Amino acid sequence: MNNTVDLHTHSTASDGTFTPRELIRLAAEKRLRAIALTDHDCLDGLPEAMEEAQGLGIELIPGVEISAEFSEGTMHILGFFVEWRDGAFRERLERLQAARRERNPKIVQNLRDQGLDITLEEVAAASGGGLVGRPHFAKVLVRKGYVSSTQEAFERYLKKGAPGYAEKFRFGPEESIRMIHEAGGAAVLAHPFTLSKDAPAKIEAAVRDLAAAGLDGIEVYYGTYSNDQIREYRKLAEQYGLLHSGGSDFHGAYKPGLDLGVGYGDLKIPYSLIEPLRKKAKERAAAS
Ligand code: AMP
Ligand code: ZN
Ligand code: FE
Ligand code: FE
Numbered sequence: 001m002n003n004t005v006d007l008h009t010h011s012t013a014s015d016g017t018f019t020p021r022e023l024i025r026l027a028a029e030k031r032l033r034a035i036a037l038t039d040h041d042c043l044d045g046l047p048e049a050m051e052e053a054q055g056l057g058i059e060l061i062p063g064v065e066i067s068a069e070f071s072e073g074t075m076h077i078l079g080f081f082v083e084w085r086d087g088a089f090r091e092r093l094e095r096l097q098a099a100r101r102e103r104n105p106k107i108v109q110n111l112r113d114q115g116l117d118i119t120l121e122e123v124a125a126a127s128g129g130g131l132v133g134r135p136h137f138a139k140v141l142v143r144k145g146y147v148s149s150t151q152e153a154f155e156r157y158l159k160k161g162a163p164g165y166a167e168k169f170r171f172g173p174e175e176s177i178r179m180i181h182e183a184g185g186a187a188v189l190a191h192p193f194t195l196s197k198d199a200p201a202k203i204e205a206a207v208r209d210l211a212a213a214g215l216d217g218i219e220v221y222y223g224t225y226s227n228d229q230i231r232e233y234r235k236l237a238e239q240y241g242l243l244h245s246g247g248s249d250f251h252g253a254y255k256p257g258l259d260l261g262v263g264y265g266d267l268k269i270p271y272s273l274i275e276p277l278r279k280k281a282k283e284r285a286a287a288s
Contacts, residue, residue: 001031001032001033002030002031002032002033003033003270003271004032004033004261004268004269004270004271005032005033005034005035005036005246005261005269005270005271005273005274006027006032006034006035006036006247006248006250006260006261006269007034007035007036007038007061007063007078007080007245007246007247007269007273007274007277008036008038008065008078008190008219008222008245008246008247008248008249008250009023009035009036009037009038009247009248009249009250009260010037010038010039010040010065010249010250010251010252011023011037011039011045011049011130012045012127012128012129012130013039013042013043013044013045013130013131014039014040014041014042014045014065014130014131014133015040015127015130015131015133015134015135015136015251015254016039016250016251016252016254017251017252017253017254018250018252019045019048020037020045020046020048020049020052021048021049021051021052023035023037023045023049023250023260024049024052024053024056024058024060025052025056026260027058027260027261028056028057028058030259030260030261030262032058032260032261033058033059033271034058034059034060034061034271034274035058035059035060035061035260035261036060036061036062036063036078036080036247037049037060037061037062037063038063038064038065038078038079038080038247039064039065039130039131040064040065040066040067040131040133041064041065041066041067041093041096041097041100041131042064042093042096042097042130042131043062043064043082043084043089043090043093044130044131045130046060046062046084050062059274061080061081061274062080062081062082062083062084063078063079063080063081063082063185064078064079064082064093064180064185065077065078065079065190066078066079066093066096066171066176066179066180067096067168067170068170068171068172068173068175068176069170069171069172069173070173070195070206072195072196072202072206073160073194073195073196073197074160074194074195075173075189075194075195075206076189076190076191076194077173077176077177077180077187077188077189077190077215078187078188078189078190078219078245079180079183079185079186079187079188080185080186080188080245080277080281081184081185081186081277081278081281081282081285082180082183082184082185082281083183083184083185083285084183086183086184088182088183089179089182089183092171092179095169095171096169096170096171097131098169099168099169099170100131100132100133100168101132102168102169103166103167103168104120104123104132105120106166107134107137107158107164107165107166108120108123108137110163110164110165110166111137111141111157111163111164113163114157114163114164116141116144116146116157117144118137118140118141118144122140123136123137123140124136126139126140126143134154134158135150135251135254137153137157137158137164138150138153138154138158138254139254141153141157149256150254150255150256173209173210173213174213174214177210177213177214177215178214180284181214181284181287181288182288183288184281184282184284184285184288185281185284185285186216186217186243186277186278186280186281186284187214187215187216187217188215188216188217188218188219188243188245188277189207189210189215189217189218189219189242190219190249191219191222191249192206192207192218192219192233192236193229200232203236204236207236207240207242208240211240211241211242215240215242216242216243216277216280216284217237217242217243217244217245217277217280218233218236218237218240218242218243218244218245219233219245219246219247220233220234220237220244220245220246221244221245221246221247221267221269222246222247222248222249222263222267223247223248223249223250223255223258223263223264223267224258224263224264243273243276243277243280244273244276245273245277246267246269246273247269248260248261248262248263248267
């Protein structure tokens with residue numbers, strides 16, 4: 001077994017292309033010691049993943065990735081060691097799932113207004129029954145030949161500001177952190193660079209505010225980071241007393257070339273990141 005981990009992964013329960021079981025098997029093949037399943041806004045992949053992980057002797061950290069309200073760019077907050085059977089937590093996540101159901105027909109209509117032939121049924125079929133996310137819209141657009149890749153689908157139609165985009169309800173950052181803490185989890189800011197495309201000062205200001213709201217950690221290793229980014233986020237972690245986390249953000253076929261554990265090839269996330277996060281989650285659980 002390698003002493004490495006991957007703390008940011010998606011399954012078919014949200015917008016990954018591997019089922020929870022397949023994901024755990026892949027982690028075993030790659031000899032990872034632990035992974036966190038962090039599907040968007042839902043915990044539905046966890047029971048199956050837990051079962052498979054127990055069978056294969058892999059440590060599975062129950063996680064989630066919550067989309068939080070943020071006016072600038074995109075804010076995703078990871079929850080680790082969350083109590084995934086907690087009814088109150090599930091209910092709050094259900095609000096986010098309902099927000100997707102309200103949003104998705106709007107995206108379909110926006111795309112149809114652009115002259116594209118696409119239906120909600122096709123998108124739902126592309127999601128395979130899990131939570132519908134924008135990568136599933138992209139998949140249909142690729143299949144129908146409107147674009148040649150997921151990336152192009154986002155650039156032309158699906159990214160914020162593009163003609164297909166539609167807003168959805170999100171909880172604010174403080175509330176997102178609080179619900180993770182109340183579920184006994186540690187809250188970690190995912191991929192800080194998505195907070196602002198052009199202004200490092202805005203990223204730092206957001207991290208400062210999040211830290212004041214109880215954020216526990218920040219993703220200092222990620223599939224696409226440069227060495228400069230790693231240094232920058234380590235510095236932010238030190239400055240605001242945040243733990244380190246890291247993961248590939250594996251989505252299977254939706255992110256071509258990006259593999260579990262290793263990212264684009266050189267990612268290596270040490271198991272030693274896990275204990276501090278576990279300890280923090282225990283403190284959060286005890287306090288809630
Ligand atoms: P949603 O939660 O449905 O709004 O979709 C968000 C997901 O879309 C992210 O987690 C990524 O998997 C994917 N995504 C967002 N922006 C892009 C992009 N520019 N290119 C490719 N995938 C993206
Ligand atoms: Zn995703
Ligand atoms: Fe994310
Ligand atoms: Fe993710």
